[in-house]
Amino acid sequence: MKAIGKVLCATGIVAGLLAFLWKDPFNPESLSGARVLLTGASAGIGEQMAYHYARFGAEIVLTARREAVLQKGVAGQLSPPAGTCEFFGYWLGNGPFVDCFVCLSAGGLDYLLLNHIGVTRFQMWAGDMEYIRWLMQVNFFSYVALATAALPTLEKNKGSLVVVSSLAGKIPTPFTTSYSATKFALDGFFSSLRHELIMQKRNVSVTLCILGLIDTDAALENTRGKVHLTASPAPEAALAIIQGGAMQVQEVFYPWWLQYVCCLWVLFPSDRNQVLQSYFNYSSP
Ligand SMILES: NC(=O)c1ccc[n+]([C@@H]2O[C@H](COP(=O)([O-])OP(=O)(O)OC[C@H]3O[C@@H](n4cnc5c(N)ncnc54)[C@H](OP(=O)(O)O)[C@@H]3O)[C@@H](O)[C@H]2O)c1
Secondary structure (H helix, E strand, O other): OOHHHHHHHHHHHHHHHHHHHOOOOOOHHHHOOOEEEEEOOOOHHHHHHHHHHHHOOOEEEEEEOOHHHHHHHHHHHOOOOOOOEEEEEOOOOOOOHHHHHHHHHHHOOOEEEEOOOOOOOOOOOOOOHHHHHHHHHHHHHHHHHHHHHHHHHHHHOOOEEEEEEEHHHOOOOOOOHHHHHHHHHHHHHHHHHHHHHHHOOOOOEEEEEEEOOEOOHHHHHHHOOOEOOOOEOHHHHHHHHHHHHHOOOOEEEEOOOHHHHHHHHHHOOOOHHHHHHOOEOOOOO
């Protein structure tokens, strides 16, 4: 056998052995009976997470503003749900949402999945202060308030706090001024909180999920004709979030290669802006 043939053969054997020995560190059984509160579950990635959790036998409480959509849409698909499923519709932008939440989590909680977002405008900044204040309320302050209310019960159960963020919360991108600001704020707050929980030896993990463009109806509608990017499938994104939360990892990147994009962004500060802008389509009015 020629040398190249031997190398290929050896590589094949090593790859085969690795595939045989490799064990998926995610154990779906760990989610059976887990008590999960999931926000923004009526559509998109949240809806897909609801299906996965139900399949794994978790006891899920789903929230969104459109309770009827939750009841008819998601409930209709969960047939028969492997775990138990309850639905609550409420508005996270203002009002007594924390009181509401305390009632929801009274039975105990293992996972708090913060996923909802307010309506996102994918456009150039035009100075709308009212909008950015409102979006901060929905995308950031409500996350902080819910996490704060959940911490005591999560701590009792050695639970997990899972925060859904975006690449726009690690790398500033055009057309996302307000959205990007809310997602950077999440990274600042929750990564700092993670340090504090570890230093205080409090048993709550914090997982921050950094997602690229995902093929939800809202995201596709927003970005149509404005980006040269391919969207990844929402069911896979949802599973990556759930697995990251279950394994209590600090950061989840989906697709996985986004972590290298973030490294390159830091390593090449002088060339990066032009490359990034080339993925966005803008023709001046
Ligand atoms: N899709 C992407 O390309 C992408 C990329 C990166 C990161 N992400 C992140 O992934 C998460 C989910 O995104 P998505 O695309 O699945 O969003 P989506 O399809 O727009 O769904 C948003 C969910 O939030 C709920 N919601 C909206 N406003 C609310 C409010 N004020 N109070 C409570 N619930 C509210 C919506 O239901 P109701 O209307 O019934 O309330 C819906 O269930 C977000 O955190 C987003 O930033 C998404």
